[in-house]
Amino acid sequence: MSTHPFRRALPAAALTAALGLTLAACGGSSGSPTAQPSTSAAEAAPVRGGNLTFAITVDSKCIDPQQVGNNDAIAIARQTVASLTAQDPDTGEIVPWIAQSWEVNDDATQFTFHLVDGATYADGTPIDAASVKTNFEAVVALGAKAVLGSTYLAGLQDVAAPDPSTVVVTFGAPSAQFLQASSTFSLGLLSPASAALSAEDRCAGRYVGSGPFVVESYTVDQQAVLARRDGYAWGPAGANDHTDEAYLDTVTFVVVPEAGVRTGSLASGQIDATAAISAVDLPQFDGNGFWIEYRANPGVVYNLFPNESRPLLADERVRLALLKGINREEVTSTVLGTLDHPATAALAHSTPFYEDLGDLLAYDPEGAKELLDEAGWVVGEDGIRVKDGQRLETTVTFWQPKEPLELVQQELRAIGFDLELNQLAIAEATAANASGDYDLSFGNLTRSDPDILRTLFSVNARNTNQRAAEEVDSLLDAQAAATDPAERQKLVTQASTLLLEHAHSIPVVELSTTIAASERVHGLTFEASTRLDFYDTWVS
Amino acid sequence: MTGYLLRRAAQGVFVLWAAFTLAFAILYLLPSDPVAIMASSGGEQSAVDPALLADLRAQYGLDRSAPAQYLDALRRAVRLDFGSSYQSGAPATQLILDVLPQTLQLTAAGLLLAVVLGVGLAVASTYPRARWVRHALASLPPLGVSLPVFWVGLMLVQLFSFRWSLLPAMGNDGPAGLVLPAVALAVPTSASIAQLLARSLRSTLTEPYIETARAKGAGRARVHLRHALRNASLPALTVLGVVVGQLLSGAVVTETVFSRAGLGRLTVSAVNTQDIPVVMAVVVFSALVFVVVALVTDLLYPLLDPRISLRQTSASAA
Numbered sequence: 001m002s003t004h005p006f007r008r009a010l011p012a013a014a015l016t017a018a019l020g021l022t023l024a025a026c027g028g029s030s031g032s033p034t035a036q037p038s039t040s041a042a043e044a045a046p047v048r049g050g051n052l053t054f055a056i057t058v059d060s061k062c063i064d065p066q067q068v069g070n071n072d073a074i075a076i077a078r079q080t081v082a083s084l085t086a087q088d089p090d091t092g093e094i095v096p097w098i099a100q101s102w103e104v105n106d107d108a109t110q111f112t113f114h115l116v117d118g119a120t121y122a123d124g125t126p127i128d129a130a131s132v133k134t135n136f137e138a139v140v141a142l143g144a145k146a147v148l149g150s151t152y153l154a155g156l157q158d159v160a161a162p163d164p165s166t167v168v169v170t171f172g173a174p175s176a177q178f179l180q181a182s183s184t185f186s187l188g189l190l191s192p193a194s195a196a197l198s199a200e201d202r203c204a205g206r207y208v209g210s211g212p213f214v215v216e217s218y219t220v221d222q223q224a225v226l227a228r229r230d231g232y233a234w235g236p237a238g239a240n241d242h243t244d245e246a247y248l249d250t251v252t253f254v255v256v257p258e259a260g261v262r263t264g265s266l267a268s269g270q271i272d273a274t275a276a277i278s279a280v281d282l283p284q285f286d287g288n289g290f291w292i293e294y295r296a297n298p299g300v301v302y303n304l305f306p307n308e309s310r311p312l313l314a315d316e317r318v319r320l321a322l323l324k325g326i327n328r329e330e331v332t333s334t335v336l337g338t339l340d341h342p343a344t345a346a347l348a349h350s351t352p353f354y355e356d357l358g359d360l361l362a363y364d365p366e367g368a369k370e371l372l373d374e375a376g377w378v379v380g381e382d383g384i385r386v387k388d389g390q391r392l393e394t395t396v397t398f399w400q401p402k403e404p405l406e407l408v409q410q411e412l413r414a415i416g417f418d419l420e421l422n423q424l425a426i427a428e429a430t431a432a433n434a435s436g437d438y439d440l441s442f443g444n445l446t447r448s449d450p451d452i453l454r455t456l457f458s459v460n461a462r463n464t465n466q467r468a469a470e471e472v473d474s475l476l477d478a479q480a481a482a483t484d485p486a487e488r489q490k491l492v493t494q495a496s497t498l499l500l501e502h503a504h505s506i507p508v509v510e511l512s513t514t515i516a517a518s519e520r521v522h523g524l525t526f527e528a529s530t531r532l533d534f535y536d537t538w539v540s
Numbered sequence: 541m542t543g544y545l546l547r548r549a550a551q552g553v554f555v556l557w558a559a560f561t562l563a564f565a566i567l568y569l570l571p572s573d574p575v576a577i578m579a580s581s582g583g584e585q586s587a588v589d590p591a592l593l594a595d596l597r598a599q600y601g602l603d604r605s606a607p608a609q610y611l612d613a614l615r616r617a618v619r620l621d622f623g624s625s626y627q628s629g630a631p632a633t634q635l636i637l638d639v640l641p642q643t644l645q646l647t648a649a650g651l652l653l654a655v656v657l658g659v660g661l662a663v664a665s666t667y668p669r670a671r672w673v674r675h676a677l678a679s680l681p682p683l684g685v686s687l688p689v690f691w692v693g694l695m696l697v698q699l700f701s702f703r704w705s706l707l708p709a710m711g712n713d714g715p716a717g718l719v720l721p722a723v724a725l726a727v728p729t730s731a732s733i734a735q736l737l738a739r740s741l742r743s744t745l746t747e748p749y750i751e752t753a754r755a756k757g758a759g760r761a762r763v764h765l766r767h768a769l770r771n772a773s774l775p776a777l778t779v780l781g782v783v784v785g786q787l788l789s790g791a792v793v794t795e796t797v798f799s800r801a802g803l804g805r806l807t808v809s810a811v812n813t814q815d816i817p818v819v820m821a822v823v824v825f826s827a828l829v830f831v832v833v834a835l836v837t838d839l840l841y842p843l844l845d846p847r848i849s850l851r852q853t854s855a856s857a858a
Binding site: 058059060061062069070071072073143144145147148150151154198199200203204219220221222223254255256257258260261264265267268270300305399400425426427428430431432433434435441443444445446452455456461462464 | 570571572573574575576577578579580581582583584585586587588589590592593595596624625627628629630635638639694697698701702705708709710711712796797798799800801802805806809812813814
């Protein structure tokens with residue numbers, strides 16, 4: 001069967017919307033978006049009942065919280081589980097949820113959680129220490145299928161349950177990130193019986209969760225329906241507006257692959273909300289009976305990741321020239337939506353322990369040219385620099401929409417650098433990434449903890465740069481052992497600074513997620529990782 | 541007859557094997573890594589430990605040599621076992637069976653509509669006495685063939701659903717949800733049927749027996765519909781295989797535009813995520829459809845035209 005029609009059937013817009021990278025052609029700024037109707041008690045008391053229909057772009061064929069990694073699947077899965085902790089979206093602080101308190105030892109290798117009384121799984125089983133242990137061991141057993149959880153539990157040595165309300169998690173090496181990891185859906189709690197289910201059954205939604213909603217039905221490529229969990233009473237006060245049952249009776253997630261159809265369905269009231277409207281269409285939902293709200297995804301921003309095992313990119317001066325030769329402001333204002341921010345560090349500004357390092361990312365074409373001169377690259381006939389008969393050219397391998405990188409390509413040409421664009425299908429680009437077969441790769445990674453820098457860049461972890469160990473690696477490892485926030489902040493900032501000063505990270509723009517919804521929708525918010533949170537949501 | 545059927549069955553098996561082998565070769569040659577795709581969160585950079593990825597590859601048997609994987613897959617495929625989807629863990633055959641009713645409904649409705657429209661248009665563009673009317677109507681099929689299903693679908697949704705709120709824009713719920721996608725699917729298919737049938741009708745109308753019928757005093761309508769159409773429909777039948785192919789590939793687009801679950805959507809996502817077991821199952825299933833359609837077409841010929849016997853027809857398997 002030919003797949004050609006599908007190429008036509010999925011314009012970049014459909015993919016871009018899912019990614020937050022957009023095709024907007026010079027949209028004029030629409031100013032600040034309309035805030036959604038306030039949900040504070042003074043303004044309007046939430047109404048119970050009703051259904052909200054929310055459109056997602058793609059069905060990943062799996063809604064098991066411990067396995068999902070795709071944003072659309074996460075939107076569904078997040079609502080069905082409670083986690084040990086929650087993260088305050090405003091401050092990034094870790095607050096109680098199923099654990100009412102916890103202690104962390106000095107080098108962040110041991111975490112002791114004390115569970116609340118009375119919380120239960122949807123089948124009535126109490127959420128006790130033994131069931132938490134079962135969950136974490138099940139995540140480890142899933143291996144790579146737990147695409148996020150497996151990295152959060154890397155180095156796990158032991159989970160103990162000395163008594164029904166105490167869980168002790170021990171790592172073989174410092175792992176300060178685990179506290180934030182305990183707030184994620186990836187380590188969300190499923191009933192002990194669910195841990196024994198096959199990965200297939202769990203993907204199909206046949207698991208029993210602990211969150212404010214339960215899976216009522218899930219039909220692949222069509223829809224997932226979540227229903228309110230009766231008797232839920234352990235919402236995280238530090239991260240949400242209420243703590244008892246969810247307001248909505250049901251949330252229906254419909255899979256709508258076509259961007260134009262999502263726009264039309266929202267405008268005509270066939271859906272109530274979506275986080276996948278293309279940037280071109282967003283302005284029509286800014287007012288007119290609708291509201292839009294956006295938030296930057298925390299974690300590592302869209303970066304050019306240099307492969308430093310390639311001779312050209314092994315030269316720090318060349319990498320720095322790339323970093324200085326990109327005009328980030330121009331990229332966001334010209335080819336992206338008005339809501340997208342230029343990168344100001346390797347971390348997005350919504351990440352805890354982020355620090356603005358924008359000065360290091362200032363557009364400096366003159367500085368870039370100086371560096372290239374110094375490295376012996378002389379401007380040739382066609383404006384591209386040459387050295388020993390070799391042209392200054394390198395290739396970026398990616399699958400995302402190419403407009404932002406086309407602009408980057410133009411900007412770099414101005415300093416005599418020829419950036420070739422190698423846009424592949426997502427499958428091929430991912431394979432190239434996994435095998436390390438690229439000059440520069442392009443992408444982002446969402447995580448609401450700065451440890452994501454260590455995970456991606458450290459030579460002792462993913463080593464995206466394929467380079468030898470240096471100073472930054474010891475800093476990245478040290479922040480994983482820092483339990484004092486001030487100390488950790490210092491280490492993260494130092495490491496972030498070094499990543500830019502040596503251009504191991506070449507940040508471009510921040511990824512953001514934008515909700516567009518009808519005025520009847522209230523309290524649909526982002527949690528700390530910029531995932532959707534339907535717990536406080538109600539409809540009028 | 542028995543000998544003929546046996547020979548056709550053998551041909552069919554060969555076609556299925558060839559489709560399977562070709563698809564396997566292509567998937568194997570593509571620079572891809574299904575396990576890496578699983579581990580990249582929706583296209584973000586992956587942070588999963590490479591050792592865990594290697595474990596998963598071994599679990600799926602992807603670490604073996606190509607011939608070993610091929611022989612194993614072929615052995616299981618003979619028993620209609622294509623393995624489990626990498627995405628959901630469900631058996632690939634089961635996934636196809638789950639969505640098959642949806643696609644069958646859509647393609648059957650589309651085919652029915654296409655035949656009615658196509659025959660109607662063919663007759664309408666050959667029957668009127670006024671030459672300009674015939675010409676005007678005859679220019680419609682080329683237009684219909686060239687309209688992308690994708691565009692037709694979006695137009696239909698815009699008008700009938702978003703603007704006039706007459707029909708749902710999405711989903712698999714009941715007959716109402718079937719109307720727009722079936723129409724979108726029928727437009728190009730009906731156009732190709734009309735084109736072929738009209739051409740065949742025009743040449744049939746010059747045959748001597750038509751003159752004879754007219755001389756005997758048969759009415760214009762009777763000659764046209766009874767004598768000519770029946771004989772002219774034979775060549776049109778030969779494109780049944782092409783039409784089925786058109787409908788299946790059209791379903792990919794239609795199901796995407798109308799947010800319907802079905803074989804087309806399943807295929808798109810399986811190809812996108814390199815879900816090899818599902819891709820292989822879909823390829824073999826599609827090949828099977830073509831083999832069956834070709835056989836049915838050839839068996840129908842003699843029933844429509846006594847001058848043809850099975851001995852003369854050759855397999856036209858896709």
